[in-house]
Amino acid sequence: xxxxxxxxxxxEKERKSLIESAFKEGVTSSNTVxxxxxxxxxxxxxxxxx
Numbered sequence: 788x789x790x791x792x793x794x795x796x797x798x799e800k801e802r803k804s805l806i807e808s809a810f811k812e813g814v815t816s817s818n819t820v821x822x823x824x825x826x827x828x829x830x831x832x833x834x835x836x837x
Contacts, residue, residue, distance in 0.1 A: 791836050794829060801826050 801822060808819040 791833065794833050794836070798826060798829050798833065801829070 805819065805822045805826060808816065808822055812818055
């Protein structure tokens with residue numbers, strides 16, 4: 788349960804970074820794409836926990 792909560796907090800933090808990156812660098816910048824892929828990986832992990 789603690790892992791699930793920690794992962795959820797981390798995902799929300801990364802989402803904020805994703806939005807900032809998208810506004811500053813564009814949605815197709817390598818940084819934005821990298822953050823998005825990292826979020827996808829964390830969401831997949833979260834799905835395995837549920």
